[in-house]
Amino acid sequence: MVLDSLAKSLRDALKRINKSSLVDDRLVEEIVKEMQRALLMADVDVSLTLEITNRVEKRAKEEPVPKNSNPRNHLIKIIYEELLRILGKPREFHVKPATIMLVGLYGQGKTTSAGKLAKFYIKHGYKVVLIAADTQRLGAYEQLEQVSSSVGASFFGIYGEKDSRKVVREGMEKYRDWDVKIIDTSGRNAIDSSLTKEISDINALVKPDEVVLILDASIGQAAGKQAKAFNESVNITGVFISKLDGTAKGGGALSAVASTGAPILFIGTGEHMEDMEYFNPARFLSRLLGMGDFETLMAAAKEFQKELDEDAMEKMVQGKFTLKEMYDVWEQMNKPGLFKKLFDSLPMASGGMKKDLDDKFFDESEGKLKKYKVIMDSMTYHEMENPDEIKGSRVERIAMGSGYNTSDVKELLKDYKRVKDMVKNIKGNRKILSMMKKQFKGGNLPEDLGNLGQ
Numbered sequence: 001m002v003l004d005s006l007a008k009s010l011r012d013a014l015k016r017i018n019k020s021s022l023v024d025d026r027l028v029e030e031i032v033k034e035m036q037r038a039l040l041m042a043d044v045d046v047s048l049t050l051e052i053t054n055r056v057e058k059r060a061k062e063e064p065v066p067k068n069s070n071p072r073n074h075l076i077k078i079i080y081e082e083l084l085r086i087l088g089k090p091r092e093f094h095v096k097p098a099t100i101m102l103v104g105l106y107g108q109g110k111t112t113s114a115g116k117l118a119k120f121y122i123k124h125g126y127k128v129v130l131i132a133a134d135t136q137r138l139g140a141y142e143q144l145e146q147v148s149s150s151v152g153a154s155f156f157g158i159y160g161e162k163d164s165r166k167v168v169r170e171g172m173e174k175y176r177d178w179d180v181k182i183i184d185t186s187g188r189n190a191i192d193s194s195l196t197k198e199i200s201d202i203n204a205l206v207k208p209d210e211v212v213l214i215l216d217a218s219i220g221q222a223a224g225k226q227a228k229a230f231n232e233s234v235n236i237t238g239v240f241i242s243k244l245d246g247t248a249k250g251g252g253a254l255s256a257v258a259s260t261g262a263p264i265l266f267i268g269t270g271e272h273m274e275d276m277e278y279f280n281p282a283r284f285l286s287r288l289l290g291m292g293d294f295e296t297l298m299a300a301a302k303e304f305q306k307e308l309d310e311d312a313m314e315k316m317v318q319g320k321f322t323l324k325e326m327y328d329v330w331e332q333m334n335k336p337g338l339f340k341k342l343f344d345s346l347p348m349a350s351g352g353m354k355k356d357l358d359d360k361f362f363d364e365s366e367g368k369l370k371k372y373k374v375i376m377d378s379m380t381y382h383e384m385e386n387p388d389e390i391k392g393s394r395v396e397r398i399a400m401g402s403g404y405n406t407s408d409v410k411e412l413l414k415d416y417k418r419v420k421d422m423v424k425n426i427k428g429n430r431k432i433l434s435m436m437k438k439q440f441k442g443g444n445l446p447e448d449l450g451n452l453g454q
């Protein structure tokens with residue numbers, strides 16, 4: 001995960017709050033000190049760090065605890081809200097046909113991010129072309145061509161052409177009917193008049209829907225100055241912070257950019273083409289803190305309540321949990337991710353159980369659920385009720401009947417066993433069960449958290 005050490009310190013602080021029997025001034029002061037240390041280590045600006053932590057301290061000491069909360073949750077809520085302030089406001093972003101110009105200094109990750117964006121749009125079903133407007137750097141043409149082919153996007157460039165405007169003009173004309181056009185422009189060592197002119201010219205030529213500035217997270221707070229300078233000369237619509245995976249300074253980059261008012265649209269979390277995320281401050285922070293995703297949780301809890309009757313959770317854990325039950329629950333929720341969302345929402349209580357379930361298990365996509373359904377459809381009723389009997393030739397028969405491999409059938413059985421163990425765990429733990437039920441009713445969640453994001 002990105003910002004590992006910041007995440008760890010903040011999580012430790014929250015754990016400490018959760019474990020303490022009393023929330024008093026001393027605890028608040030210690031937590032505030034810990035936060036200061038963690039934020040400064042992550043390169044967050046000193047005065048911003050002090051501003052945030054002073055507010056935490058003041059609010060924690062002065063604000064009365066609301067009736068529907070308790071001192072511990074209230075302190076956590078204050079920390080969450082104050083940290084959220086430093087990540088800025090999310091910008092609404094719709095995935096739709098668009099012309100996107102990427103700008104930035106040398107080596108910030110423009111070309112790589114162009115590929116990631118292309119892949120992102122292709123996944124959404126759009127036809128994408130990448131236009132090689134970096135006519136300055138040797139090898140830029142080949143690099144973008146290679147990136148395009150690796151993500152399955154079209155590529156346009158004029159080999160050896162020095163005039164980027166010409167390339168862009170011809171590319172835009174030739175790929176007029178393409179849904180998404182991404183223009184990879186050339187960098188410079190610093191923002192100078194030649195760069196500003198080149199970008200302004202292309203801007204005037206194509207009138208892009210988005211001008212996205214790419215910033216390398218490892219430059220830390222300096223990202224803020226760059227964002228400001230680019231914004232003054234070319235009017236950027238959003239920022240893509242790349243390489244957040246490889247630096248402890250990410251907190252500095254994120255907070256400094258956010259403080260300029262330029263919205264952070266995406267973050268790059270690795271060298272591979274799928275290592276990109278849409279940036280939502282609330283979601284990012286919740287994940288960083290290991291709190292589960294409050295926003296998603298609120299939505300998921302509502303859905304869950306709608307789909308399952310009040311005691312369904314209890315029924316699920318009390319009755320016999322066979323493949324049939326698992327199928328029904330999945331069928332009812334019809335969203336494989338929901339289970340993880342709900343589970344993630346129980347940060348502290350479920351720690352022990354969570355370690356049994358790695359991310360891979362939860363990474364079940366729609367595809368996996370569909371696959372499992374098809375496989376289960378090839379089982380007899382007896383097999384669904386007695387999954388332990390599915391062995392040897394039965395596995396082969398089910399695989400044949402479903403059109404999948406025996407390894408897929410075995411994978412399903414393995415996942416079933418893990419869910420079953422987890423359910424058994426919940427069953428044996430009344431405290432967790434009642435907490436889960438409470439969470440779904442929203443009782444334990446600060447009510448206004450759902451509105452903090454968008």
Ligand SMILES: Nc1nc2c(ncn2[C@@H]2O[C@H](COP(=O)(O)OP(=O)(O)OP(=O)(O)O)[C@@H](O)[C@H]2O)c(=O)[nH]1
Nearest residue numbers: 106107108109110111112187242243268269270271
């Ligand atoms: N770990 C990591 N590496 C990244 C990420 N994004 C880009 N890189 C790496 O950063 C280096 C520079 O990336 P480019 O995409 O070539 O940067 P650029 O801005 O196009 O560079 P110029 O065209 O030379 O100005 C490459 O080695 C990329 O693999 C990221 O999110 N994580």
Ligand SMILES: [Mg+2]
Nearest residue numbers: 110111134140
């Ligand atoms: Mg490049």
